[in-house]
Each structure stands twice: as C-alpha cells, then as structure tokens.
Amino acid sequence: MGVIQSYRLRLQRKRWRIRAFRKRRELTLVENRTSQIKRNDLLVFCTQRNERIRLPYFLQYYRDMGVDHFFFVDNDSTDGSLDYLAAQPDVSVWSAKGSYKRARFGVDWLNWLQMRYAHGHWALTVDPDEFFVYPFCDTRPLRALTDWLDASSIKSFSAMLLDMYPKGRLDAQPYREGQDPIEIASWFDSGNYTISRNPQFGNLWVQGGPRARVFFPEAPEKAPALNKVPLVKWDRRYAYVSSTHTLLPRGLNQVYDEWGGEKASGVLLHAKFLDTFSAKATEELDRNEHYAASVEYKAYAARLEDDPQLWCKWSERYINWRQLEILGLMSKGNWA
Amino acid sequence: MSVGIVMLVHNAFGRAEQVARHWAAAGCPVVIHVDKAVPRRKHDAFVAALADVKTIRFSTRYRCEWGSWGIVAASQAAAELMLVSFPKVRHVYLASGSCLPLRPVQELIEYLKERPQTDFIESATTADVPWTVGGLDAERFTLRFPFSWRRQRYLFDRAVDIQRKLKLQRRMPNNLVPHMGSQWWCLTRRTLSAVLQDPDRKTYDKFFRHVWIPDESYFQTLARLYSTKIESRSLTLSKFDFQGKPHIFYDDHLQLLRRSDCFVARKIWPYADRLYEAFLTDPAGAMKRTEPNPGKIDRIFAKAVERRTRGRPGLYMQSRFPNEDWENGVTAAPYSMFQGFAELFEDFEHWLSRTTGARVHGHLFAPDRAHFAEGQTTLNGALSDNPILRDYNSSAFLTNLIWNTRGERQCFQFGPMDNQDINWRVARDPNAQVSVITGAWAVPLFRSNLDFAEIRKTAAKLQRIESAHMDVLRAPRTKARVRIWTMAEFIEAPMEPLQGILDEIGRNRLRRLSEAPRMVNLTGFGQFLQNLKNQGMHPYLMGDFPVVRGVDDEAKPSLKPYLVK
Numbered sequence: 080m081g082v083i084q085s086y087r088l089r090l091q092r093k094r095w096r097i098r099a100f101r102k103r104r105e106l107t108l109v110e111n112r113t114s115q116i117k118r119n120d121l122l123v124f125c126t127q128r129n130e131r132i133r134l135p136y137f138l139q140y141y142r143d144m145g146v147d148h149f150f151f152v153d154n155d156s157t158d159g160s161l162d163y164l165a166a167q168p169d170v171s172v173w174s175a176k177g178s179y180k181r182a183r184f185g186v187d188w189l190n191w192l193q194m195r196y197a198h199g200h201w202a203l204t205v206d207p208d209e210f211f212v213y214p215f216c217d218t219r220p221l222r223a224l225t226d227w228l229d230a231s232s233i234k235s236f237s238a239m240l241l242d243m244y245p246k247g248r249l250d251a252q253p254y255r256e257g258q259d260p261i262e263i264a265s266w267f268d269s270g271n272y273t274i275s276r277n278p279q280f281g282n283l284w285v286q287g288g289p290r291a292r293v294f295f296p297e298a299p300e301k302a303p304a305l306n307k308v309p310l311v312k313w314d315r316r317y318a319y320v321s322s323t324h325t326l327l328p329r330g331l332n333q334v335y336d337e338w339g340g341e342k343a344s345g346v347l348l349h350a351k352f353l354d355t356f357s358a359k360a361t362e363e364l365d366r367n368e369h370y371a372a373s374v375e376y377k378a379y380a381a382r383l384e385d386d387p388q389l390w391c392k393w394s395e396r397y398i399n400w401r402q403l404e405i406l407g408l409m410s411k412g413n414w415a
Numbered sequence: 416m417s418v419g420i421v422m423l424v425h426n427a428f429g430r431a432e433q434v435a436r437h438w439a440a441a442g443c444p445v446v447i448h449v450d451k452a453v454p455r456r457k458h459d460a461f462v463a464a465l466a467d468v469k470t471i472r473f474s475t476r477y478r479c480e481w482g483s484w485g486i487v488a489a490s491q492a493a494a495e496l497m498l499v500s501f502p503k504v505r506h507v508y509l510a511s512g513s514c515l516p517l518r519p520v521q522e523l524i525e526y527l528k529e530r531p532q533t534d535f536i537e538s539a540t541t542a543d544v545p546w547t548v549g550g551l552d553a554e555r556f557t558l559r560f561p562f563s564w565r566r567q568r569y570l571f572d573r574a575v576d577i578q579r580k581l582k583l584q585r586r587m588p589n590n591l592v593p594h595m596g597s598q599w600w601c602l603t604r605r606t607l608s609a610v611l612q613d614p615d616r617k618t619y620d621k622f623f624r625h626v627w628i629p630d631e632s633y634f635q636t637l638a639r640l641y642s643t644k645i646e647s648r649s650l651t652l653s654k655f656d657f658q659g660k661p662h663i664f665y666d667d668h669l670q671l672l673r674r675s676d677c678f679v680a681r682k683i684w685p686y687a688d689r690l691y692e693a694f695l696t697d698p699a700g701a702m703k704r705t706e707p708n709p710g711k712i713d714r715i716f717a718k719a720v721e722r723r724t725r726g727r728p729g730l731y732m733q734s735r736f737p738n739e740d741w742e743n744g745v746t747a748a749p750y751s752m753f754q755g756f757a758e759l760f761e762d763f764e765h766w767l768s769r770t771t772g773a774r775v776h777g778h779l780f781a782p783d784r785a786h787f788a789e790g791q792t793t794l795n796g797a798l799s800d801n802p803i804l805r806d807y808n809s810s811a812f813l814t815n816l817i818w819n820t821r822g823e824r825q826c827f828q829f830g831p832m833d834n835q836d837i838n839w840r841v842a843r844d845p846n847a848q849v850s851v852i853t854g855a856w857a858v859p860l861f862r863s864n865l866d867f868a869e870i871r872k873t874a875a876k877l878q879r880i881e882s883a884h885m886d887v888l889r890a891p892r893t894k895a896r897v898r899i900w901t902m903a904e905f906i907e908a909p910m911e912p913l914q915g916i917l918d919e920i921g922r923n924r925l926r927r928l929s930e931a932p933r934m935v936n937l938t939g940f941g942q943f944l945q946n947l948k949n950q951g952m953h954p955y956l957m958g959d960f961p962v963v964r965g966v967d968d969e970a971k972p973s974l975k976p977y978l979v980k
Contacts, residue, residue: 218667223684227663231656239733270796270819273808274731283736292799299807306733335736339743341726344734393797406796407730407818413656413723415716 088279092327095318098183099190105177106152106188110165113148113196120147121221122202124193126175126185127153129362130207131160132355135257137207138167144211145220146203150196152188154179171196180367186319197313201225204309204323205347210261211238211309212400213345214411227414228312235326236310237334238345241267241408242288243352243397244389250354260350266394267348268292269406272305280325282306282332289352289389294378303375307347308334343412346403352389418443418524419504421493423486424512425450425479427685428461431512435471437695441520443508444470444501448489451478472500482564486598486630487623494607505531508601513682514651515664515694523650523678527601534606534642537596537649538635551575555627556593557584564627585625588618591636598630599651599681602638609641610634652677652709654716657724662716669693671715674708729818729846731811745844746817751826751920752847754881755855755902760932764788764828770930771920773824779816780809780833795819802834810840817846824920831856831880838887847895849888850916853881854902854957858935861943871950878956885956901958906934 116122123146127134138149151172153161164172175188182188193202203221205211213224213236228236243264245252252263272287283306291302307323311331318327326332336342356379363376395406403409420438424431424447435445447465449458458476465471474493479485490509497507506527516523527533541553551558558578562570587593602610613619619637623629638645652675654662661682664672666689672680683690726735728744737743757763757777768775768788777786785800787793792800796819798812799805805812817825841847856877860870888897896919900912910931941962947954 215665215667219665220686222686223665226684230660230663231658237733268797270815271798271804272732272815273811274733274736275808276736283733285733289797291804292793292797292801296799296801296804299804335734336723336726337736337738338741339726339737340724340735341722341730341732342734344732391793391797392791393793393795395797407727407732410726410732410734411719411722412734413719415662415719 084279088327088329091320092316092318095187095190095320095327096194096316099187099194099318102177102182102187103191105175105182106173106191107176109153109161109172109174110170112169112171115169116148116196116200118199120200121145121225122148122150122197122200124150124189124197124202124204125152125207126179126189127151127156127160127207128179129156129158129160131156131158131163132254132256133207133260134160134163136259137210138170139257140210140259141203142169144216145222150189150192152185152192154185184322186322190318193313193317194315198315200313201228202311202313204311204319208260208350209240209309210348210350211345212348212403212409213238214343214400214404214409214414216345216400224414225310225312233343234312235308235331235334236343236345238307238309238347239272239285239408240305240307240349241346241403242290242305242349242389243267244289244394245352246390246394248388249352249356252354254353254355260353261348261397264350264352265397266390267397269393269395269408273299277325277332280320280327280332281329282308282325283335290375292391293389294375301374301378308332309347310345341410341412343414344409346400346409348397417503417505418520418527419497419501419507420445421490421497421507421509422447422512422514423450423479423489423493423509424448424461425453427512428457428464430683430685430691432461432464433691433695434512434515435465436468437516438520439468439470442524443520444472444497444504446472446474446493446497446500448474448479448493449476450489451476451485452480470501472496480563480565482560482628484624484629487633490630490634491611495611498604498608498611505604506601507604507607508650508679509599510651510679511599511681513685514599514679515681515683515690516678517652517672517675517680517694518678526678530646532603532605533644533646534600534602534638535646535648535650536600536602536635536638536642538594538639538645538647539596541593541595551627552595553593554579555595555632556587558627559583559585559625560627561625585622588622589615591619592639593632594635594639595632596635596647597649597651597653599649599653599679600634600638601650602634603642606638606642610637613637613640650678652680652712653682654712656716657720662719664690666690671712675712676709729814731814731818744846745840746814746846747821748817748824749846749848750817750824751916752829752841752849753826754829754850754884755852755905756850756932757828758830758855758858759852759902759905759934761935763932766930766932767826771824771826771917773826773920774820776825776827778830778833779813779827780805780829780835780837782832782834785812786828806834806836809834809836813837813840826920831877831884835880835884838884842887842890842893842895842897845894845896848916848919849895849897850912851885851888851897851899852902852905853885853899854878854954856881857902857944857947857954857957858937858940861940862935867946867950871947871952874947874954875952878952878954881956901956903958903960906937909934 123141149170151164151170153172153174161174164170179185244266245264246266254260268288272285275284277284284304285306286302291299295302304324308326309323320327360376360379364380404411420443422445438445462473474496477485477489479489494507558575562574564571623633626632656662664680664683666687669689725743729747764775774788776788779785784802785805787800798815860874941960944954944960945962
C-alpha cells in the first residue's frame with residue numbers, strides 16, 4: 080500500500096470521527112451509569128429499536144459471559160424498551176431521535192460513545208439479535224479470551240455472522256420473552272460461503288448462507304456481508320466504517336491469516352429469523368432506514384410472502400462451538 | 416527443608432500469595448522477587464499480606480522486562496538470598512507467580528532427596544538444536560541488543576540488521592559453549608553457589624547483559640561448567656506457542672494437568688479457580704493418582720501450533736484465507752474430474768458410482784444448474800445448485816463442495832460447454848485427478864437432431880474451448896494428476912485407461928474390472944466428422960478417426976460389449 084492511499088485512509092478515518100463527533104448531538108442521555116465502569120471492564124455496545132421482547136435474554140446472555148457494562152442507543156422505540164433498559168443496573172442508555180440511516184445505521188452514534196467511553200477497554204459491538212460465540216465459550220468466560228488476546232498482542236477479533244433459522248415456517252413457533260432464540264432458530268448453513276478480499280480496507284468480504292441461497296440467488300453480489308469484527312481493544316482513534324464489517328485503521332481488519340494458518344475467530348449467531356421477522360420486515364420497508372435502500376428487506380418481503388422456509392435437507396442443527404469449529408466456520412487458532 | 420522456592424512475581428498477587436503459602440506450609444522456604452515495575456502500594460500490600468509467614472523472604476527488586484537482563488539479575492539476587500538465609504536448602508527451584516504445583520509438595524521433596532546431586536535444567540547447545548522462533552538463536556549470543564523488543568521494535572530490528580550487515584560479532588568469554596533451555600530450573604546448592612560465586616562472574620554478567628533473552632541461556636550455559644550431573648529437562652510443565660509465548664492453562668485443562676508427569680505447571684490463568692482449588696489442597700485431598708500421560712498435553716499444544724501455522728488444508732474461512740500458492744492444499748481431499756466419459760458411455764455416472772463407491776455428480780458446472788448426484792437441488796453444507804450463485808464464485812463453490820464432503824470421494828463430469836472459470840484452480844490442485852477424452856463432446860452433437868449449420872457452429876466453439884482447457888492442463892504449472900486421451904485412442908482400448916483411473920481412486924478395488932460401461936453406438940461417427948471437415952471445420956481433438964470405422968464392428972450393440980478377462 081502506497082503512502083498516498085495510506086494517507087487517504089487516515090483522512091477517511093478522521094472524517095468518520097468528526098462525523099461521530101457531530102452526530103453526538105442527536106443523542107439524548109437517558110441513563111448514565113458509566114461511573115461504575117472500572118479499569119479493564121468488558122463493554123457491550125448496541126443500537127436497538129423496538130426489541131423489547133429480545134432484551135432480557137440478550138442481557139442475560141452477555142452478563143453470563145462476563146460483560147460488565149452495556150451501552151445502548153435507543154432509536155425511537157415505541158414498545159417500552161427504553162424504560163426497560165434505563166431500569167437495568169449495568170446499562171447506560173441514550174435515545175437517538177435522528178435518522179438511523181443518516182447516522183450510517185447507528186455506526187456514528189456508537190463511534191461517538193466508543194470514542195468517549197471505550198478507550199482502553201475491550202468493546203463488543205453487537206445487535207440485539209446477535210449472540211457471540213468464541214472458542215471455549217462453554218468453559219471460559221469472555222475475560223479469558225480478552226486476556227489471551229492481550230497477551231498475544233491481538234487487538235481485534237473476528238466473528239462471522241451466522242444466520243440461524245427455524246425448521247418450517249418462520250412464524251410457526253412464537254418467541255417468548257426471556258427464551259433462548261437459538262432454541263427456535265437452531266439451524267444454519269454450514270458450507271456455502273464465498274469470500275473475497277477488499278483491497279482498500281484489507282478485510283474479507285464473506286457472503287452466503289440462507290439469505291444468499293433463498294433471497295438473493297439471482298443477484299448474489301447484493302447478498303449481505305457476513306464478515307464482522309465485533310470485539311476490539313478500543314482506542315479513541317479507531318472508527319467503525321460500515322456496521323462492524325470494517326474498521327479503521329485498516330490493520331484491525333487483518334483478522335485472517337494469509338499464509339495458510341488459522342487465526343482464532345468466533346461466530347455471531349444471528350437469530351433474526353423468528354416469528355417477529357415478518358412484522359419487522361414490513362415496518363422497516365415502510366421506514367426505508369436500512370442499508371442500500373433496504374434492498375435486503377425488499378427481497379425478504381418478496382420471497383417471504385409465498386414461502387417462508389429457509390430450512391433445507393442439508394441444514395445443520397446447532398450444537399455448540401466445537402461443532403462450528405469442526406465445520407470450519409470458526410477456529411481456535413493457537414488458543415488451546 | 417531441602418527444597419527452596421524462588422518465585423518471580425509481577426502480577427496476580429492474590430494467586431502468588433496463595434501459592435507461596437502453599438509452598439511454605441509444606442516446609443519449603445520461599446524467596447519472592449517482585450518486579451520493580453510494580454507500584455509501591457501494591458508491593459507493600461503484598462509484602463504485608465505474607466508478613467505472618469516466617470519462611471518467606473523478599474529479595475532486592477529489579478525491573479524485569481521480557482527478553483532483558485533484569486530477570487537474570489532478579490533470579491541471582493533471590494537465589495543468593497535463599498542460599499544465605501536458609502542454609503539447609505539443597506535444591507533451589509525457580510518458579511513464577513503464575514506457576515502452580517501439580518503434585519503434592521512432599522512428592523517433590525522426596526523426589527529431589529533421592530537425587531541430591533542432580534541439576535534439573537534444560538540445556539541444549541544452540542549449534543545442534545533449532546531452538547527458537549523468529550530466527551534468532553546463535554545470534555542471541557553474537558549480537559548486541561540495546562533496544563527493547565516490546566517497546567522499540569523498529570529500533571530492535573534495525574539494530575539486528577545493521578550488525579548482520581557489518582558482520583559484527585561478539586566472542587563468548589572464556590570460550591563458553593552457549594546453551595539454551597527453559598528458564599525454569601531446579602539447581603543444587605553446589606552448582607548454584609558455584610555459578611554465583613564464580614571469580615569470573617563479573618565477566619560473564621557483563622557478557623550476558625547484552626545477550627537476547629538471557630534468562631534462557633545464563634544458568635543453562637554456566638551450569639554446564641560446574642554441574643556433575645545435569646538432567647536436561649525442566650520439572651516445570653511449560654508449553655510455548657509459535658511466537659514463543661507460553662500457553663495458558665484454564666479450568667478445562669484440569670484433567671489434562673492431572674495426567675502430567677511434571678511437578679509444576681506454568682502458566683495458569685489467574686481466574687482459573689477450579690485449578691487453584693484442585694491443586695492447592697493438602698496431600699490427602701489432592702488429586703486422585705492418575706497414570707501420567709504427558710503425551711496428551713504435548714499433542715494438544717503441538718496441534719494448536721500446527722493449526723495456527725499450517726491450518727486445515729482446503730479450508731477457506733473468515734480467519735484463514737491463504738494467498739494463492741500458500742494454501743497448504745488447494746482443496747481438502749482428492750477428487751476426480753471426468754471430461755468426455757459421460758458423452759462416450761451410456762450411464763457412465765451410475766457405473767462409476769457402482770464400481771468405486773464414490774459420490775458421482777453430473778456436470779457440476781453446467782449452464783442450467785449444478786447437477787448434483789441423485790438429482791439433489793442442494794448438497795452437503797446447504798450448497799445450492801443455482802448456477803448464478805455458483806458462478807458468482809466458482810472456485811469457492813468447488814472448494815466448499817470438497818470441504819463439505821470430507822471423507823467421501825467426489826467425482827464430477829466436466830466439458831467444454833460448462834463454466835470454464837475453475838480450470839486453473841483445478842489444474843493447480845494436486846488433489847485433482849483429471850481424466851479427459853478429447854473430442855468426445857462431438858458425440859452428443861452427432862446424436863442430436865440439430866441443423867448441420869448449428870452443429871458446425873457449436874462444434875467449432877466447443878473445440879476452441881476444449882483446446883484452451885487442454886493447454887491449461889498441459890502447462891508446466893499444472894499440479895493435478897492429468898490424463899488425456901484423444902477419442903480415437905481411447906476407444907481403441909478403453910479398459911486399460913479405465914482400470915488405471917479406478918486404481919488411483921483406490922478403495923478396495925484390487926480386483927480387475929469385470930463390468931465395463933457400455934459405449935454409445937458410434938456407427939457413422941467417422942462420416943459425421945468427415946462432414947464437419949467438408950464444411951471447413953476440422954475437428955482435430957478426436958484424433959484420427961477413419962471415415963468407415965464403426966460400420967462393421969460396432970454396428971450391433973451387445974449387452975456387455977467389453978468383457979475383460
């Protein structure tokens with residue numbers, strides 16, 4: 080990479096940071112408990128809108144993992160989730176009145192909060208329907224992973240988005256509050272992912288899975304990106320570029336080995352496809368606040384009307400992280 | 416009081432205290448060295464916490480930066496204090512704050528009592544053992560290292576480069592032979608005091624001060640001068656990853672550690688409560704004796720290093736995406752690609768799957784869809800047969816297919832009418848077994864009902880494509896196992912090539928082929944080719960096909976036309 084390109088990326092990073100700084104004005108503080116945060120605490124960052132029903136399990140899942148503090152940006156919720164979050168003892172919450180789209184799908188808001196509060200901490204940036212799975216997560220807490228990453232001088236950790244879906248119609252089994260959504264959406268595609276390199280940012284672009292298979296078979300280039308780098312030892316100079324797919328400085332995107340070896344990586348179980356999905360898709364279609372003119376939701380709505388079935392004969396049922404590691408979706412790397 | 420413990424501590428003081436108390440309670444005096452980088456407040460609290468134990472001392476503090484002299488200075492000071500304060504100590508065991516005794520301390524004491532003259536220190540000559548990661552082994556001794564590796568990496572590397580370029584070399588004092596080994600040793604009073612009271616110690620210290628990672632070479636080299644009996648192994652279990660950092664043990668390693676034959680393990684994650692609970696108990700409550708099986712630990716950690724450096728062949732994923740030619744296996748397993756066979760033989764796919772037991776697909780890269788075996792629309796791993804999805808990244812389609820079906824041999828048909836994007840990928844893959852009957856694509860044309868003008872056009876196109884493909888397969892860069900026959904050559908004696916291919920696919924097929932696939936009726940094929948020639952389109956890939964051939968001898972298809980004895 081030449082000096083000029085390197086400098087361009089630097090300017091771009093500064094631009095995102097300035098943008099995040101400007102967008103801070105859209106955030107209204109609702110509950111600030113950040114004074115509780117101690118050195119080395121593990122932080123979760125999340126934007127949400129009308130996800131009240133998912134929040135209890137989400138919080139419990141990450142508390143059990145050892146997360147110490149949650150940062151939420153609530154985007155105009157109408158289902159009482161804001162009040163629910165404000166009442167939690169380990170949550171700081173802001174409400175955002177502006178456009179989700181014009182805050183680059185929440186990235187600007189979170190970049191600001193991370194700049195402000197995450198410096199020197201391990202920060203996990205996830206959506207309320209994403210459940211982080213990492214090697215040995217059944218026997219070792221998240222801190223074991225971050226301590227190991229620290230000791231190995233690794234600053235960012237990759238976790239690919241793995242779309243989970245139920246067998247049968249999406250609306251066949253209603254989701255109950257507090258329930259593990261993976262009990263319902265327990266199936267996934269194990270081996271139909273395609274990867275290419277992004278020369279500009281140095282990250283991988285992973286596509287595939289049930290969304291490419293069912294919603295985008297005629298236009299696979301439009302299928303959503305699945306590569307994510309959600310866990311980062313944050314520094315105030317860092318910035319997410321688009322969702323958690325890409326980071327700057329670009330060295331943070333180097334979460335893969337190019338010489339044949341495997342780096343350690345995890346998976347984000349994506350429990351998007353529950354009975355709540357159709358309603359969400361319709362609503363988001365009206366709001367038109369999602370990526371690329373909500374092309375994803377348009378494709379979903381078109382397909383889901385006639386046959387909401389993502390399951391196929393070769394779908395794999397989720398058991399644990401070891402299964403994902405054997406299937407080659409994640410890796411222990413040299414963590415043993 | 417025959418064993419004294421020297422403990423180097425720099426963090427996790429709660430755990431260090433626990434372990435120090437454990438040693439002391441078993442009758443081992445302990446000398447603790449606390450890194451000078453530790454803030455005074457923490458240090459004082461730690462000292463105060465252990466004030467009630469008579470046999471615990473604290474030695475002069477040094478700054479212990481990894482790779483630098485400080486760790487040796489700290490070990491020297493602590494060992495000296497140990498030898499002076501506890502005259503009954505016969506063996507000194509060097510440990511760290513994150514070490515954990517795996518066996519009851521009494522066992523260690525008895526073990527050392529039975530070997531009063533033995534020094535346990537891993538010590539190998541640099542000349543004979545490729546020791547280190549990162550390229551510095553003998554150079555650790557011959558170069559100078561004025562910069563910190565951790566904080567001044569750039570300067571560190573430049574300093575090494577310059578010294579290499581200028582061929583600057585230091586000489587070992589008194590012709591010492593450099594030895595290296597694990598920094599965790601257990602030395603006898605005799606050897607240790609000889610090293611510490613050596614009249615030349617000043618010279619040695621001055622030399623080793625500028626050696627890279629001297630804690631892995633100072634005692635290892637000098638012990639060789641005085642020890643009467645060196646057992647070159649460490650009593651501390653310590654595993655290193657590919658960058659030379661120690662692996663860390665967690666709660667889930669409990670069963671593994673129980674089976675170690677070492678006395679002490681390093682390094683333990685400070686929050687591994689179960690490990691500390693299990694091993695820091697009195698001997699009675701301690702582990703049930705299990706047969707030591709250190710090999711298992713070795714395997715697990717060796718595998719971790721292997722996974723990190725070599726990875727799983729044929730896997731492409733979020734954290735393994737090798738550059739071309741660095742794949743360590745383009746695909747996960749051997750597979751076979753057949754070109755022209757399905758055209759020349761009736762029902763070739765079923766025959767092949769019957770004879771070999773492999774999974775035989777049709778034309779996976781056909782324009783209309785991927786023809787999976789048994790007409791399936793998805794395959795292992797939820798691989799879709801959609802042609803657009805497939806062609807979006809056809810080499811990923813192939814590598815995914817082979818990865819998803821590990822353990823089962825895959826065969827598929829290919830031809831010039833299929834998507835040709837994967838040709839180089841396959842050609843460069845040593846796992847690929849490619850068998851081609853050139854020109855066989857003409858057979859379906861010959862049997863088709865198309866306009867002759869149409870046939871001529873298609874034939875010209877297919878011939879061009881196949882010819883380009885053959886150039887790829889014959890290129891010097893090609894690593895696949897390639898067999899190419901012209902059609903004329905092949906039908907002359909089809910059994911031999913078939914047998915050869917099947918032998919290579921292997922699988923309990925030692926018997927000779929008894930059943931051959933049935934060849935399609937080629938009556939008039941020679942004339943068909945001649946017609947193409949007459950139209951100005953010379954089909955050359957089939958080889959020499961006589962015009963009249965096939966009129967007599969292949970006129971009537973029999974049930975089993977080729978029976979081989």
